[in-house]
Amino acid sequence: MDTACSRPAYAKINLHLAVGLPYPDGYHPIQSLFALVGLSDTISLVWKKSRTFAVQVHGLEAVCSGSEDTLTKAARLWHEAGGYPLQLDIRCDKQIPVKAGLGGGSSDAAALLTLLQAIDPGRSVSEQLLKEVALQVGSDVPFFLSGSRAALVTGKGENVAPVESRSMP
Helix, strand or coil, X not given: CCEEEEEEEEEEEEEXXXXXXXXXXXXXXXXXXXXXXXXXXXXXXXXXXXXXXXEEEEECCCCCCCCCCHHHHHXXXXXXXXXXXXXXXXXXXXXXXXXXXXXXXXXXXXXXHHHHHHHCHHHCCCHHHHHHHHHHHCCCHHHHHHCCCEEEEEECCCEEEECCCCCCC
């Protein structure tokens, strides 16, 4: 029997952003204050018994760029890290606008990685491998994976220090 689960993938805003001179690899170090907002996509995952793999995106501005999307990349890297075959169907119901700077793709990838870690405890990767996979997918993914509502993010995005968030009046 196939196993299914889903979770929201929340958007974020940058309350502060400072960008430094590039590292030798071309990436720029950042210092940014991220905060989650109520807008979210929904990521659904079906763990298949058969060896099939599919990603479907529905809703707001569902587009394919021709390059590997963050969901496919996250699934592929997680499965490679754990040595597992790709046996799943992924569905993304988009509400976060594409290319709006809200981290929608990164949030979707982090939600998928969280689902993959939880759906079958016998098929999870170590926390260290998970962090490495997250950073390979995108610089914002470690923040979303951290579970923090707000955080100071530095380096290439790999350093996430949670900060206390307050409700707006």
